[in-house]
Amino acid sequence: MSIFQSTNKKALRKAMTTALRELPHSDVQSQCDSRMLYALLLTTDMLLSEAQAITEKVLSLPAFQECKTVSCYLSMPAAEVQTTSLISNILGNLKKALFVPSITPSDGCMNFVRVYTEEDYRSFPSGLWGIPDPTPEWLGKKRHSAFQVFDADCSNLDLILVPGVAFDRSLSRLGHGKGYYDRFITSYRSSAGRSRPLLVALALKEQLLEHGQVPMLDHDWKMDMIITPDEVITAPQGQEG
Numbered sequence: 480m481s482i483f484q485s486t487n488k489k490a491l492r493k494a495m496t497t498a499l500r501e502l503p504h505s506d507v508q509s510q511c512d513s514r515m516l517y518a519l520l521l522t523t524d525m526l527l528s529e530a531q532a533i534t535e536k537v538l539s540l541p542a543f544q545e546c547k548t549v550s551c552y553l554s555m556p557a558a559e560v561q562t563t564s565l566i567s568n569i570l571g572n573l574k575k576a577l578f579v580p581s582i583t584p585s586d587g588c589m590n591f592v593r594v595y596t597e598e599d600y601r602s603f604p605s606g607l608w609g610i611p612d613p614t615p616e617w618l619g620k621k622r623h624s625a626f627q628v629f630d631a632d633c634s635n636l637d638l639i640l641v642p643g644v645a646f647d648r649s650l651s652r653l654g655h656g657k658g659y660y661d662r663f664i665t666s667y668r669s670s671a672g673r674s675r676p677l678l679v680a681l682a683l684k685e686q687l688l689e690h691g692q693v694p695m696l697d698h699d700w701k702m703d704m705i706i707t708p709d710e711v712i713t714a715p716q717g718q719e720g
Contacts, residue, residue, distance in 0.1 A: 488694050492653055495645045496558070498685065532708035533681055534565045537640065540704075540711075542677050546637035550578040550591045550625065550676070556609045559642050560681040570597050578625050578636065581613045582659065589659040591625035591636065626670065636667065636676040641702065646682050650702045650714055651693035664700050680705045687712075 537543055549569060554562045569577045578591035592613050594600050599617050606612030615621060625636050641660055645653040654660060668675045680702040687707055695701070705712040 492644050492656060533560055533706055536706050536711055548576045548636050549638045550636055551640040552642045553579050553611045560683060579613055589663050592622040635673055638677045641678055641680045643680055645686050645688055645693055646680050646705050647688040647690060647693040649690045651695050652680055652702055653693045661698055661700050678702045682707050
């Protein structure tokens with residue numbers, strides 16, 4: 480039996496992480512982020528097309544175009560969809576507010592905090608695993624969190640762009656094992672008067688498995704949508720969560 484058919488999350492996570500680490504750096508970048516491609520001087524039309532595919536799919540989604548508040552993860556240097564150009568696009572849209580994950584070292588909890596400008600984003604120091612780490616303040620003021628009502632018209636997170644180790648076609652997600660996203664979504668959803676954000680996963684082709692290959696527990700949240708360089712996967716009509 481393939482390791483990808485295992486019902487053991489730990490085994491699947493280990494197998495996928497190993498496979499992703501073995502991906503050539505150029506393969507990861509070619510699927511995700513045109514800015515990084517330019518930096519690597521990979522300038523063929525084919526690679527540029529692959530590089531922009533996921534970002535373009537996200538930007539063209541009606542749900543993304545209509546949302547006012549969006550959260551996007553800050554990507555690791557490798558082994559997952561790079562989000563640098565996507566974040567720049569969001570920050571360049573004056574009609575959208577961007578939030579990014581921020582983990583509190585003292586309790587290991589994850590919140591989402593506001594990023595205000597491209598300059599703000601570029602000022603983040605590199606943190607654990609090479610992921611940009613949001614500073615507690617910007618221009619001398621504490622950052623707004625997603626749990627705060629900072630604008631009468633933008634009181635809820637509308638859409639969360641979610642990373643992961645693996646996903647399958649039944650919209651299941653395998654994270655890194657810390658439970659950050661599942662706990663945040665549960666806590667956010669249970670807050671008074673808050674609707675559940677649309678959960679949109681970003682996946683490399685190598686991260687997408689077939690139906691039922693990612694084991695799920697009761698506290699795990701399924702995605703509403705998975706976007707790869709080649710396709711947008713949604714639940715069959717009538718089966719939306």
